[in-house]
Amino acid sequence: MRLTTIRLDGGTYAGRVTGDRVILLPFRDVGELLASGPDWQERAAGAAAPTVSLAEVEFAPLTPRPEKIICVGVNYADHIAEVGLPTPEHLTIFAKYSRSLIGPYDDILLPPQSHAVDWEVELGVVIGSPVRHADAEQALAAVAGYTVVNDVTMRDWQLRTSQFLQGKTFEASTPVGPFLVTPDEVDHARDLDMTCAVDDSVVQKSTTAAMLFPVGEIISYVSSIITLVPGDLIATGTPAGIGAARKPPVFLSAGQTLRTAIAGLGEQANRCVGSTAA
Numbered sequence: 001m002r003l004t005t006i007r008l009d010g011g012t013y014a015g016r017v018t019g020d021r022v023i024l025l026p027f028r029d030v031g032e033l034l035a036s037g038p039d040w041q042e043r044a045a046g047a048a049a050p051t052v053s054l055a056e057v058e059f060a061p062l063t064p065r066p067e068k069i070i071c072v073g074v075n076y077a078d079h080i081a082e083v084g085l086p087t088p089e090h091l092t093i094f095a096k097y098s099r100s101l102i103g104p105y106d107d108i109l110l111p112p113q114s115h116a117v118d119w120e121v122e123l124g125v126v127i128g129s130p131v132r133h134a135d136a137e138q139a140l141a142a143v144a145g146y147t148v149v150n151d152v153t154m155r156d157w158q159l160r161t162s163q164f165l166q167g168k169t170f171e172a173s174t175p176v177g178p179f180l181v182t183p184d185e186v187d188h189a190r191d192l193d194m195t196c197a198v199d200d201s202v203v204q205k206s207t208t209a210a211m212l213f214p215v216g217e218i219i220s221y222v223s224s225i226i227t228l229v230p231g232d233l234i235a236t237g238t239p240a241g242i243g244a245a246r247k248p249p250v251f252l253s254a255g256q257t258l259r260t261a262i263a264g265l266g267e268q269a270n271r272c273v274g275s276t277a278a
Contacts, residue, residue: 029060115251126145143219145183189208258270
């Protein structure tokens with residue numbers, strides 16, 4: 001099953017993608033659908049009408065208002081090497097807030113306060129059922145599906161202190177979507193090719209199989225700290241190729257388009273737009 005959240009008639013709707021059509025569901029977004037109960041898949045599969053053309057929809061963030069957005073750092077060996085960090089013994093985790101989320105084709109706002117806006121292609125995991133104190137197998141059973149995330153990062157703000165959050169959650173900076181793809185369609189995203197390009201230049205290329213801490217371990221670890229609930233979003237880390245590690249460093253600028261793709265999950269294209277806001 002492939003789900004999405006679209007903008008329509010001044011609001012948003014969850015939808016099920018079937019061929020070249022989106023079947024509108026009686027929920028404001030995918031997160032609300034997932035929170036409707038353990039039978040959310042039956043609810044999503046049972047709707048028959050109305051429909052809109054997939055080619056003409058405007059995509060919203062897949063889960064616009066998740067209770068939690070958990071991010072994993074330094075989870076690919078090649079990225080760890082390029083930034084000169086030791087291989088972690090435990091997960092490095094931080095958070096975002098929902099105001100940072102944008103749709104997969106929305107503009108990325110380049111804030112005037114940052115001069116080092118960087119890219120990070122990441123596999124996104126969306127939780128489908130409450131999970132607490134889970135082992136890896138139980139953790140995977142709680143996954144609703146997988147999506148595409150770009151953890152756009154203001155590096156100069158991230159590196160101001162040892163805490164990442166301030167560089168990771170600038171408003172209107174993190175594209176999510178376009179689709180939630182259920183685990184059965186992509187084998188729990190165990191080995192999916194992933195790429196990130198700036199305009200037509202590929203800057204990151206890897207596979208989800210290269211993660212040090214796979215999805216089941218990530219969810220198990222986080223669930224030992226706090227209960228994960230339907231609609232929660234986890235970004236699982238990025239491979240090598242970030243702009244800050246290049247010599248000299250390279251960052252996003254106004255007018256460029258950030259293109260992010262994961263095989264089987266979809267792709268994003270986000271134009272970078274300058275801001276004059278104080």
